[in-house]
Amino acid sequence: MKILSTDSYLIMGLTELLEHKDVRETCFDIVFDAGLKYLYILKMIPFSHDWDLVHYFLMSDKIVIKRNSTSAELRKALATEHQRLPKRKGRLTNTELKIIKMLLRGLPPCRIAKVCAVSEKTISAHKINAFKKLELSGMADFLRTLDAWVKFH
Incomplete structure (x- = not known):
């Protein structure tokens, strides 16, 4: 399992934890720490x-x-x-992904609404749902998380 973090104490603790018999055969591949409030354990x-x-x-x-x-x-x-993971837990829908990617390209919500032929409120709802799934409080947290993810790769 890969541990992506700049926090040496977290790395040491997780390394020790992974030696525990309950988690030695984990189905997950990566623990990702963006340095914010949450850790992402990814399959x-x-x-x-x-x-x-x-x-x-x-x-x-x-x-x-x-x-x-x-x-x-x-x-x-x-x-x-x-197999016990909640279905699509933390995973964005195709619509949420499409909207987030447009926001990342710098398109304003009003322009995205026109492109998708929906209201700005619908765009906002998809953005909020995406952030909730990722336990992020807003666009700034999202950008910091993605920046950390890309830096590790």
Whole structure:
């Protein structure tokens, strides 16, 4: 399992935790720490040739857990079997992904609404739903998380 973090204490703690018998055979591939409030525990999915790193992060199966979780909570999350993951938990819908990618390209919500032939409120709702799934409080957190993800790759 890869641990993507700049926090050496977190890396040491997770490394020790991964040696525990309950999580030694975890189905997850990556623990990603963007340095914010949450850790992303990801089960990577087959990479499509037309995806970029952002798409890959957004579409992977994941568990989002508070960064200050106890070792017991982390062990429980890491011991989760892949088939017991809530369906599409943390994964964006195609519409949410499309809207987030347009926002990342700098398009304003009113322009996205015209392109998608929906109201600005619908665009806002999709953006809010995407951020909730990723446990992010807004666009600034989202950009910091993606920046950290890209830097690790």
